[in-house]
Amino acid sequence: KTEIASVDNLLAKEFSYTQAVDLLNEGETVAFPTETVYGLGAIATSESAVSKIFEAKGRPQDNPLIVHIGSKEELSTFTQNVPNLAKTCMDTFWPGALTLVLPIKNDSLAKNVTAGLNTVGVRMPDHPVALELLRRLKQPVAAPSANRSGKPSPTKAAHVYHDLNGKIPLILDGGATGIGLESTVLDFTTEVPTILRPGGVTKEMLEKVIGQVNESKLTDEAEAPRAPGMKYAHYAPDAPVYLIEASTGKVGQAIEQIHNDQKKVALIATENYRLAKADYYFSLGQEHQLEHAAHLLYEALRSCDETDANIILVPIFSKQGVGTAIMNRLEKASNGKWFES
Numbered sequence: 001k002t003e004i005a006s007v008d009n010l011l012a013k014e015f016s017y018t019q020a021v022d023l024l025n026e027g028e029t030v031a032f033p034t035e036t037v038y039g040l041g042a043i044a045t046s047e048s049a050v051s052k053i054f055e056a057k058g059r060p061q062d063n064p065l066i067v068h069i070g071s072k073e074e075l076s077t078f079t080q081n082v083p084n085l086a087k088t089c090m091d092t093f094w095p096g097a098l099t100l101v102l103p104i105k106n107d108s109l110a111k112n113v114t115a116g117l118n119t120v121g122v123r124m125p126d127h128p129v130a131l132e133l134l135r136r137l138k139q140p141v142a143a144p145s146a147n148r149s150g151k152p153s154p155t156k157a158a159h160v161y162h163d164l165n166g167k168i169p170l171i172l173d174g175g176a177t178g179i180g181l182e183s184t185v186l187d188f189t190t191e192v193p194t195i196l197r198p199g200g201v202t203k204e205m206l207e208k209v210i211g212q213v214n215e216s217k218l219t220d221e222a223e224a225p226r227a228p229g230m231k232y233a234h235y236a237p238d239a240p241v242y243l244i245e246a247s248t249g250k251v252g253q254a255i256e257q258i259h260n261d262q263k264k265v266a267l268i269a270t271e272n273y274r275l276a277k278a279d280y281y282f283s284l285g286q287e288h289q290l291e292h293a294a295h296l297l298y299e300a301l302r303s304c305d306e307t308d309a310n311i312i313l314v315p316i317f318s319k320q321g322v323g324t325a326i327m328n329r330l331e332k333a334s335n336g337k338w339f340e341s
């Protein structure tokens with residue numbers, strides 16, 4: 001049975017952190033909130049502890065984990081030859097939703113953290129609970145998102161509980177996460193720094209600070225798994241997700257057509273679509289409020305699993321600012337499918 005530990009009053013807080021630190025030191029896993037999504041952590045130097053993450057999530061072994069630190073001093077224990085531009089990024093964006101891929105120091109971390117790569121993804125999360133935990137522990141923590149592999153990442157403790165109950169000992173409950181999408185992953189081992197996964201820290205924000213940044217279309221786990229021919233499902237509810245042009249007219253027609261086929265439809269969209277006649281509607285907030293849509297997206301995708309909808313429709317977002325990250329997740333959730341009328 002998985003325990004949910006509160007950190008919202010002084011007494012509970014002290015007990016919860018002590019429990020979490022003890023469990024981690026004993027080689028167990030603990031779920032905790034960050035500003036992006038909830039993570040499932042284990043001590044990054046322990047291969048047996050890290051293997052429990054893969055087991056609980058059902059995660060493919062060839063997908064490397066992000067290492068979380070509470071102070072920059074920890075960085076030199078497991079990275080080397082950190083480029084100056086990377087240091088500039090740390091000074092500007094840490095703590096924050098930016099993961100840097102850096103050269104790893106040999107034999108410094110458990111091999112299953114990096115899936116055998118000679119690089120490591122690292123970030124300092126900007127969340128009081130995550131930082132308090134990491135600073136008490138004083139050790140790097142490997143932590144992927146705390147969902148079952150393939151499902152949307154958890155933005156609330158209840159989502160972690162739903163996916164991992166009975167598989168992990170403890171969830172630190174810090175309420176809903178702020179950003180709601182995973183961190184931007186920026187690779188510093190290429191000549192020009194390359195975004196492997198878009199997130200809250202946008203290309204525009206990065207380029208203001210370090211100049212040219214490339215966007216990879218290929219390197220993220222979904223497009224380039226190391227096992228050829230295999231493609232992982234991502235952020236996927238049970239019913240199929242279809243993208244559709246952002247037009248209330250088009251969405252209305254699509255719903256009619258789906259109903260004519262005797263099927264039920266869930267619509268995930270901003271408030272301007274609320275009056276469309278979908279069987280289920282999950283709001284992504286006011287139109288053009290991309291940050292808010294990002295914050296609501298994963299819970300909306302999860303909510304569809306509580307319905308009997310046969311089809312999930314999502315009108316697309318413009319790829320500006322956080323819109324790039326939203327569309328990246330939606331393209332994966334839908335596996336690139338568009339609604340054809």
Ligand code: TXA
Nearest residue numbers: 036038039064065066101119120121144145182183221
């Ligand atoms: O916001 C986040 O990043 C959350 C919170 C918990 O920090 N974590 C997260 O972890 O999203 P995960 O495991 O779900 O996603 C990690 C991503 C994957 O796309 C993985 O392929 C990539 O980071 N990654 C990790 N290490 C890498 C490396 N050495 N080289 C390239 N990509 C790497």
Ligand code: MG
Nearest residue numbers: 144145153182
């Ligand atoms: Mg994940």
